[in-house]
Amino acid sequence: MRPGESALLAVPVGGGTVMARWSAAAPGQPALLLVPPFFHEWQRSYRLFALLADALRQRSISVLRFDYRGSGDSSGESTDFTPGRALEDTLAALAVLEQKAGVPARLLGIRGGALLAALAAERAGRDWWGWQPCHAGADHAAELQALDARERGNRQRFPYLRRPLPADPGSCLGFRLAPGFFEALAGLRPGRPALGSFDRPAFASSPAFALEPAFTDWVGQIDIEGSHPLPAVAALAARLDALLRPGPVTEALRA
Secondary structure, three states: OOOOOEEEEEEEEOOEEEEEEEEOOOOOOOEEEEEOOOHHHHHHHHHHHHHHHHHHHOOOOEEEEEOOOOOOOOOOOHHHOOHHHHHHHHHHHHHHHHHHHOOOOEEEEEOOHHHHHHHHHHHHOOOEEEEOOOOOHHHHHHHHHHHHHHHHOOOOOOOOOOOOOOOOOOEEOOEEOOOOHHHHHHOOOOOOOOOOEEEOOOOOOOHHHEOOHHHOOOOOOOOOOOOOOHHHHHHHHHHHHHHHOOOHHHHHHHO
């Protein structure tokens, strides 16, 4: 495939298939793996990171984004999505990206995907960034369960609801769960520390990692609201470009 093009890849993993979208740059250019969030946040942010991957490709950065097994276009039922399998998927996607790009890649772990990016980076000896990262599996499990409980009693969504729907241990936010999913999520241990975290200004690791509301407010939303302005996406891609390339600019941004 020529630089500047993108293609779907089928990555064999554990008897299944991870579907990925590779945006190619010239050999030797920086490479970035996008490690997606879970459940509704994967759906809610899909368009944002598709646009960002394309903007990075235009800046000669190879990007690979993928669906965990049991989600999106990858093989399996939703109950095949577990933290352990998702980590295997992340490592397999990283290996494919690096083989195609010809350079060590950096990871960008998005929300719950940050938990996996940290572990994958530790195993592979790579660096990673977080995007509004979840720092503890137990906290993210509690957050998802609280949101599920809120939605079960949402009278705007269910106007004829007489009382909140009882919790279903086999599902969360409309997704069927593997047995023990939340226990496995809560058991994820910390991995390699991130180089930095993209977040709201109050939570970003430095001013260089501060995001505007168009890139942060999707977190916690069930319904799709608003859009992602293309000029802002291009400006964010330029910041990522500077961080990915060694030199004085990179060191200044890290400070």
